[in-house]
Amino acid sequence: MASPLLELRNITKRFPGVLANDSVSLKLNKGEIVALLGENGAGKSTLMNVVYGLLSPDGGEVFVDGEPVELKSPRQAIDLGIGMVHQHFMLIEPLTVTENIVLGNEPTTAGVIDIRKARADVVEISERYGLAVDPDAKIIDLPVGAQQRVEILKALYRGARILILDEPTAVLTPQEVKELFGVVRQLVTEGLAVVLITHKLEEVMASSDRVVVMRDGKVVGETKPSDTDMSGLARMMVGREVVFRIEKKPTVCGDTVLNVRNLKVLDDRHLEAVKGMTFDICAGEIVAIAGVSGNGQTQLIEALTGLRKVEEGTISFLGNDITHSSARQTIDAGVSHVPEDRHRRGLVLEFDLAENMILGDHRKPPFTKRGIMDPQAIAQITEERVEEYDVRSPSIRIAAANLSGGNQQKLVLAREVGRNPELLVAAQPTRGLDVGAIEFVHSRILAERDSGKGVLLVSLELEEVQSLADRILVVFEGRIVKEFAAGQASDEELGYFMTGGGGTKLTENSDTEGGESNDA
Amino acid sequence: MRNPITSVRLKSVLEQLATPFVSVLLAFAIGSIVIWAVGYDPILAWTSLLKGAFGDARRLGDTMLRATPLIFTGLAVAYGFRAGLFNIGAEGQLFLGGLSAAWLGLLVVDLPRGIGIAIMLVAGALAGAAWAFIPALLKARVGAHEVITTMMFTFIGRYLVSYLVTGPLKAEGQIPQTVKLAPETMIPKFSETFGIDFGRAHWGFVIGIAVCVLMWWILKYTTTGYEARAVGFNQWAAETGGVSVSRTIIKSLCISGALAGLAGVVEVIGVQGRLFDQFSSGFGFTGIAVALLARNNPLGVIAAAILFGALSAGAGTMQLEADVPQKVIFIIQALVIFFVAADQIAKWVLSPFKRKGAENA
């Protein structure tokens, strides 16, 4: 038998304080899809960054076509036929599709780019692999699905034989996921080999030929989807039994907490991002907004929490008009906000736990009296909440930057829920967390609902939406296009409406081999 | 429980002090190489510098005198940095503070000395804040970078002062300068108070230290300081936490401007007694170096300002005795900033000591 296309032997990689990869070995053969399964922080991305030459390992060897290779830079990886689609796209927004694809391998004469040849090359491979894109469009104007196609084209343009996809489905609808796996299947039949990094069990079951499971930097098992099932994989991945479904009491819908009427909001580019949304949230109810990233969710949340100007329409909260309230007034009125990006909006990473705990309440007693802060009161309440929300930290005087992602999110939750709000706006509250932290966050959100508070959940994870929501609002291009009660819609149905429904409004996705008509 | 935390704190304070200390040593080491390379004697240069700065009460007084405006400008720049703002134009705000003092000093002559001085300090702070207000407003509203706008306002302020001292506020005589203030409107000198010859050193030095302590307290224990730091670290998180970012930017840059304005007041009513074109020898710019060396800690500013005051006080003696051009002081300043900012170098120098310490522990 021929030697494997790619082989890793005993790869070890240390970061300060963490052993990210502990003697990891892996084989990849021509024509197969290997899923690399593991929780966030299990070391999957580190391993693949080693393969791609972005990180140099502290120990171990890499073989390509049976030959030992040394990967010191992405350049060498590219030359060996390794291509990678990163979880956060490596695309340059103001540049065009063509410029992005040829960057680093530009066709030139004496340093001058032959843009016509570049464009022709892009069109040629995009047609060959059925990955439709507009070569002249700027990345910033493309939907995420199209951006991902550009990423794959980038790798193919460089002659990739080994394609690494890092969490490729995180931002896609179920239909787009299906389409992606169709493309990947076609690529392996043409002789490529694909590594699929994921933490989603369904994807592994549906698409891979072989599964390698990682936990805490080590390979803990290898199997075939046909030889196992979801709970078996979950046990391997987490190291214990995992409960898939959350127990939920039926809702008791109380008074209306939030009332949004015909809301219109602009984005940073002054384009209308929320185009007239109307909905209510009642006390004791979780309303989930489901949608593909970039369909107005961010702007909606920012408008509700006083961070973005409302163009038209009204927001009323417990009967009071808060349409034009500032962030501070909104917090004081009783709206709490778990932001979608805890590093950007959720925490001041340089602040210690106590300083972060009072953010938003820092002008109010008992923390502050007449502009002067009371360090003892702050410390006491911080200690209490840190205890209650299980934030693991050696001291409340440690900068938030030193906490793990899960503990950071618990810190945000401790502050926002600890404030005892009437409405909790939670945006992607479990992004990037491990299973334990996800369970904790979910239980806290449910506890809020059960104690009669309103909850608005915005999530890109359909699983999360399905398991938590009492009502689901599907958004597309700034509008609510469909409403479901809990348990009424399948993932496929949600996905159908998330991409515009009916098949008439699909943008350029529909150009590719009639993707959506296959699903409908 | 308490002890380990206290010792952790003590250790971190020591660590914080170690890097600036090593940075200063490195700066002098490289300065020595430069001096030696062009044919002077570095050891003679530094000893005469030391002598010039601390040799006797008079020279010590000169160091304090020169440190005084730097305490204020260093504090001004440091406060700005804490709010994420680089007030490179402290020099301009200083000019406006000096202008207001030179003008008001003629009006408060009949008031009791303390009240007159207090009025001039407050007015000078307001003048400095006013000079920072437009750059602050532009930063908050349209995002115009304060490094460029405050710098431009420095030039505008200098020309404004130049116009006023050659025109409307000009005293009789050939030299373009304002009317000399009466001695009883000026800040008392140490020599007057203590009967020891401290040269021209005055109580402005003590006022400066008091203001540093006040600003340290404000940053640590008030919502004003908390919000400034929050915006300085992460304006998005601050905004989400209900902090008005634009208001905080305006407030912080104006506070910074006010502190720089005080430097101008103290220079006019402490030393010069009048205003003229060249009354500041770049105190606003040296304040940047002071702030960086102090790592933007108001208490650190005191020590850093004294160091730079000593450099400038000793430079004359150095030139006299070792023949080394005074301008070498700028080179030392620049190197200090470099080594403090690129603290990896200092940490690298310190790393053998650290490892040893860890082994002992």
Place this chain on the structure above:
Amino acid sequence: MLSDIITPDLFAAAVRIATPLALAAIGGTICERSGIVNIALEGMMLVGAFAGVVGALATGSAWFGVLCAILAGALLALIHAFASINLRTDQVVSGTAINILALGLTGFFMEVIYGHPGTTDSAPRLMPVFNISGPTEGVLGTIWTWINGVFLSFTPIVYIAIFIAIFGQWALFHTRWGLRLRALGEHPRAADTVGISVVRGRYSAVLMSGALGGLAGANLTLEQVGSFTEDMTNGRGFIALAANIFGRWTPGGSYLASLLFGFADALQIKLQLFRDVIKIPSQFFLMLPYVLTVVVLAGVVGRAVAPAAVGKPYEKG
């Protein structure tokens, strides 16, 4: 009176004054396009101005002076590059240190080399490139005066600056160098993942900006003034940065914005000649370019978008 103010030499002066600003502004453009803020242009210009005079006085060759100026600017930029790229120092702080360093170095070596502070002796200068005599009389004479004055009266670096602006504008958008430079400033990690060396790209950009800053200094001393005076750049480096922003981070735009500042300054100088007619103190005219800079930033920055990654140190992995 208007015809006394609007003369060929007003426009010629505008172009001359714009030249050091434009060279430094284009340096700023290249540097910021690669993702590095360069507020040290002021210092690079100052050191270039000084080194130019030193080189020219030592050898008697103005062109050798220009070479010295370029090298000195690049050498100072090397420090900025090392601090910003390798040590990941705050770029604004590093720039500030370099500005002070430039002040110290020029002042120090002035005394070391020439034995006194202040101003150096006059150095050999670069002379105007063309010296064509044309008609002096009549309409033809007027036309010739304008053409000769506005286009043909300049010293070499003025033409070099115009060439750099045009060539740089083209190169930024049509060459491999330009595409990669833009990629570095927008998303260095993306560039890294396709095998472009962020370190090498940024180093070359910072060095180029230093060389241009040095050349700008050479223009000041070896073409305009003829000697070096301490702190003679007088904030030009900062105005150049504003011009770069106003020119939307493009070489051509930087040049045109510099021309605007040059014109304001030229007008200011011209109007001072009419002090007796226009009763405004000279200081207010002197303020004009600085006020204009603030006005430009106030009006424009809200709409101009800087390269996304500018000022952020890049860390691999």
